[in-house]
Amino acid sequence: MTQDEGTSSKPEAKWRSWRKRRRTVLITGIAGRMGQALARLLHRKVKVIGLDRRPCDALPKDVECYQLDVRRRKAEDVFRRHTIDALIHLNIMYNPRRSAREHQEFNFLGTRKTLDLCHAHGVGKVVMLSSANVYGAAPTNDQFLTEEAPLMGGADAGTNWVRHLIAIDMYCSSFFWRHPEIETVILRPVHILGEVGSVASNYLRLPYSPTVLGYDPMVQVVHRDDVLSAIELALKPGIRGVYNLAGPGAVPLSRLLQLAGKRTVPVPEPLLRGLQGVLWRTKHAFPTQQIDHIKYVCMVDDSRARTHMRYAPRHDLEATLTAATQL
Amino acid sequence: MDTHDPDRPRGRALLNKLLRDRGELESDWTAAMRAFSQMIVEENLLDDELTERLRQLQEVQEIDGFDPFGFEPEFLKWVLPVGAWVYRKYFRVEAFGLEKLPEGSVLLIANHSGQVPIDGMMIVSSCLLDADPPRMVRSMIERWVPTLPFVSWFFARCGQILGTRENFRLLNSRGATILVFPEGVRGINKTYDKAYQLQRFGLGFMRLALENNLPIVPVAVIGAEEQAPAFFNAGRIARLIGAPAFPITPTFPLLGPLGALPLPVRYRIYYGDPMTFSGDPDDEDRVISEKVDEVRDALQGLIHHGLEQRKTFWDIFT
Numbered sequence: 001m002t003q004d005e006g007t008s009s010k011p012e013a014k015w016r017s018w019r020k021r022r023r024t025v026l027i028t029g030i031a032g033r034m035g036q037a038l039a040r041l042l043h044r045k046v047k048v049i050g051l052d053r054r055p056c057d058a059l060p061k062d063v064e065c066y067q068l069d070v071r072r073r074k075a076e077d078v079f080r081r082h083t084i085d086a087l088i089h090l091n092i093m094y095n096p097r098r099s100a101r102e103h104q105e106f107n108f109l110g111t112r113k114t115l116d117l118c119h120a121h122g123v124g125k126v127v128m129l130s131s132a133n134v135y136g137a138a139p140t141n142d143q144f145l146t147e148e149a150p151l152m153g154g155a156d157a158g159t160n161w162v163r164h165l166i167a168i169d170m171y172c173s174s175f176f177w178r179h180p181e182i183e184t185v186i187l188r189p190v191h192i193l194g195e196v197g198s199v200a201s202n203y204l205r206l207p208y209s210p211t212v213l214g215y216d217p218m219v220q221v222v223h224r225d226d227v228l229s230a231i232e233l234a235l236k237p238g239i240r241g242v243y244n245l246a247g248p249g250a251v252p253l254s255r256l257l258q259l260a261g262k263r264t265v266p267v268p269e270p271l272l273r274g275l276q277g278v279l280w281r282t283k284h285a286f287p288t289q290q291i292d293h294i295k296y297v298c299m300v301d302d303s304r305a306r307t308h309m310r311y312a313p314r315h316d317l318e319a320t321l322t323a324a325t326q327l
Numbered sequence: 328m329d330t331h332d333p334d335r336p337r338g339r340a341l342l343n344k345l346l347r348d349r350g351e352l353e354s355d356w357t358a359a360m361r362a363f364s365q366m367i368v369e370e371n372l373l374d375d376e377l378t379e380r381l382r383q384l385q386e387v388q389e390i391d392g393f394d395p396f397g398f399e400p401e402f403l404k405w406v407l408p409v410g411a412w413v414y415r416k417y418f419r420v421e422a423f424g425l426e427k428l429p430e431g432s433v434l435l436i437a438n439h440s441g442q443v444p445i446d447g448m449m450i451v452s453s454c455l456l457d458a459d460p461p462r463m464v465r466s467m468i469e470r471w472v473p474t475l476p477f478v479s480w481f482f483a484r485c486g487q488i489l490g491t492r493e494n495f496r497l498l499n500s501r502g503a504t505i506l507v508f509p510e511g512v513r514g515i516n517k518t519y520d521k522a523y524q525l526q527r528f529g530l531g532f533m534r535l536a537l538e539n540n541l542p543i544v545p546v547a548v549i550g551a552e553e554q555a556p557a558f559f560n561a562g563r564i565a566r567l568i569g570a571p572a573f574p575i576t577p578t579f580p581l582l583g584p585l586g587a588l589p590l591p592v593r594y595r596i597y598y599g600d601p602m603t604f605s606g607d608p609d610d611e612d613r614v615i616s617e618k619v620d621e622v623r624d625a626l627q628g629l630i631h632h633g634l635e636q637r638k639t640f641w642d643i644f645t
Contacts, residue, residue, distance in 0.1 A: 139471070139479075218393070250395050252483075
């Protein structure tokens, strides 16, 4: 791919033919808000194919979309029909109202099947969107966790939701080592804000923001579009490995909520944990397992992404917060 | 500011007015705290000298808002008046040898004592109030402190950080005066029969100092042992309530929560000569502990020197 133009005519012709053919990118989980936005970002630059078990309507016309579950045999037809250059794996369900078994089956088996297909059909690049939540919020965390930090997000009871993600993250890491010919990229962004259904965005959309009385951790947030731009950067040849993605800067949670114009309701922790169950059933709160994230620090050091990928978040804190509350 | 204007609201009325002026966030408790700090400033509780020191400090630190660890220089505006009162009036602290502190990054190694970590607070205050130019000391705190409500928040805003290696490296790269108590809980919760005897030192600080070429300054705190002399440490009760220790002192728990107040002893803080070490930070524990012992001996010598200055029993208090 990196041939000089001055060499013999034959490689040059090959290079040309490669240039002529538009690169094809397969996005799994394209019907989600993240997937839709990514398709809109990429569809003029590369050929975008989508795969999702949900109906995908609101996509650009030139995006070819297959509505089927990746675990079914038919999914292989997508790989047979197209020469896929890169896969962007967004097909990770997180819906705390669904059962843990369903999560595990859909997320883990789906990822496994997808990666097997990538290997079988010679896909050269796999980009997987994980989350900084895999490190977990804990009182003993370093202020900024590097990519080498242990994935302790599932250490506490009741953190099933992140255990799936850790399993997938680690499966992708092992895929990275098993198949050195495939460039595998794992992105671990901090809390994504914007037109997405992330827990952090939902938290900011609550009419009142519950906080834990007496705790005010430093937090990082990142704009959805900055994550999308990082995914685009990860598609470049030569980029491989695990990258943390942080946003504009770290601020205390109280300051963040103040900037977002939220009224905070500090609740003593036992009361908050007790009330959560009730509020959750009446759809007025965020899941209990996330309380650690408004108590303890879980921030990442993204200097590797900034130097290797030239990742640079364009949105400042205010823009990021506005994006979260607009929806 | 004219403080004798009869129409000017004072005290609670002023606080309410400031909260009203702040508008939509008045129910927010952090806003209330901010209004309280403003009241301190408006009531002239923060005198000119403290204001000047804070301003100088902010120039040195070149931070606006929050640093990555959650330190907020603005927050000192309401802590410092209280800190200065405790430092000057309650404990009447005398600090010696502050001029020996080298420029730039430095690692302060101090003895830990007194059941409540007031010694750390006094070292921080001495560098803020008596050093020229004022320095902000960042101390490395115990791993369980972030689990405490309010305390975790308060410590973070005052610039105190969790003691992990990565945090130390990041802090050092920003150029800081870092305070470490290598004895940790072993030192602070010892009973009075072991007063001024240094307990076992951790080795981590020496590895980090070697790695970062940091000069080490031993700091001896005299007086903290007498603020709450413990006869006995009730380990069972401590385990029951999930605390690291439960000291029994002449006043606590006899006088209830009031008995937990430290006695108004006089603190004396002695800063030693800077020590520099060289070597492999990943060397065997045996080699590292030899270097640690050098620091420990220097600190013990400094403590003896300090204790010799106290001739009579009453020197503890006066």
